[in-house]
Amino acid sequence: MTEDTQTRATFTTLQAISDRKAQLLKEIRKDSTQITKLRQQLFSKPTALTTRKNKGLRMQGLMSTGAGVLDGLILVWKLYRKFKK
Numbered sequence: 001m002t003e004d005t006q007t008r009a010t011f012t013t014l015q016a017i018s019d020r021k022a023q024l025l026k027e028i029r030k031d032s033t034q035i036t037k038l039r040q041q042l043f044s045k046p047t048a049l050t051t052r053k054n055k056g057l058r059m060q061g062l063m064s065t066g067a068g069v070l071d072g073l074i075l076v077w078k079l080y081r082k083f084k085k
Contacts, residue, residue: 011017 009020011020
């Protein structure tokens, strides 16, 4: 929080209230655009992984996926043998 939001400001005219409202609206919109940019950066795919031009990266991805599938199949087989009785 900023200092001006922690302390209560007293307004004496409608113009002062209107100015403060416009200032707050401007700050909110600026923060909203910054949050949108950060969210887009957070959830966008990294460019190195989407292009996959490097054969080593492609093989690494296939090995990782294959190891995960093999691990899942072994787990299913063990559970099947345990609970089939």
